[in-house]
Amino acid sequence: MHIAVLGLGPAGSVLAHRAVARGWTVDGYDPACRDTDGSPTLPEWRSTYGLPVAALPDWANSLIPFSSVSPGLSAHTPGHRVLDYGGYGMVDRTALRERLVPGIRLHRRRVDAPTARTLGVDAVIDCRGVVDRPGSVRQIAYGIFLPPETAQDAGLATSEFMDWRPSPRASEHREGGPSFLYVQDLGD
Ligand SMILES: Cc1cc2nc3c(=O)[nH]c(=O)nc-3n(C[C@H](O)[C@H](O)[C@H](O)COP(=O)(O)OP(=O)(O)OC[C@H]3O[C@@H](n4cnc5c(N)ncnc54)[C@H](O)[C@@H]3O)c2cc1C
Missing domain, CATH: 3.40.50.720 (NAD(P)-binding Rossmann-like Domain)
Incomplete structure (x- = not known):
């Protein structure tokens, strides 16, 4: 072929x-x-990619390198839930691109x-x-990289898959649509 x-x-x-x-x-x-x-x-991949490691087939498990694997997926919806998917890995993009x-x-x-x-x-x-189409819904996110000690001080040291609790300053941002916080340890 x-x-x-x-x-x-x-x-x-x-x-x-x-x-x-x-x-x-x-x-x-x-x-x-x-x-x-x-x-x-x-190409450089601009997004970060996180995966429930146990969901991968064998070939992908041996192919995809992770920069970190958090023990579990924690979510606030707003009640706290721990999702039973095992470890959640952050893909090491540079290493994966070199392998591919x-x-x-x-x-x-x-x-x-x-x-x-x-x-x-x-x-x-x-x-x-x-591909953008007229009327299509688009997901937008922004991310910030924090050194571990800064994350700790800000109460962001625990991995969070989806935290739908309102931001403490949500009333200052009423124009925004529904949103969630995503916190992951990138390992570096
Ligand atoms: C805001 C946001 C947050 C996300 N967060 C996460 C996350 O935390 N974890 C996670 O796992 N996933 C996340 N995703 C999803 C992830 O980014 C996508 O699932 C993933 O990028 C899809 O990969 P893809 O290869 O299908 O497409 P893309 O990554 O979009 O790649 C498409 C490629 O096609 C190329 N291309 C476009 N047009 C042409 C053309 N005419 N000819 C040739 N090439 C072309 C582009 O240059 C691009 O390189 C997020 C996505 C968004 C938008």
Whole structure:
């Protein structure tokens, strides 16, 4: 098989890696691929990725490196609940990207649906992520990195999967929609 993968976020990159492992020829396309010494590398992934480790299949468990694994998933909805999913791991993105890249033929290029039909491959896999459509709902988050001691002082030392309790200063931010706090130890 010779396939083209459009979009090299986590989904496209892992899919491309699995296809290479099967002996397939894989061309990966993403305009966000970076150039290192003249050759493209996988895009920087800007999000943080957390996973319940026990939910992963065996091949993913041996492939995906974690920078930290918290013992359990704690949630406030607003009542406190501990979710029975086992450890919650934060993906070490840099290490994972290095593991995925060998064998994928990378192209720093945007490819749309009409162009994809001209690539001359056996299959095109669309991993371009969420595409904005009129009226679609969009999730927005921002994150801050805190040294462990600062997190401790702010009462943010315990991993929190979803904390839906109102912020102590919520009344100052009435215009906002529903929101939750997410706290994870990144291990570094
Ligand atoms: C606010 C927010 C918070 C999140 N928090 C978490 C979290 O805490 N933990 C977690 O696990 N997940 C989280 N997610 C979800 C996570 O970011 C997504 O599930 C994940 O990025 C999806 O991966 P993907 O590879 O499908 O798509 P994406 O990461 O969106 O990658 C798509 C890729 O396609 C490329 N592309 C786009 N158009 C083209 C084109 N025409 N041709 C070629 N390439 C193209 C883009 O450059 C991009 O690199 C969050 C998402 C959001 C929006």
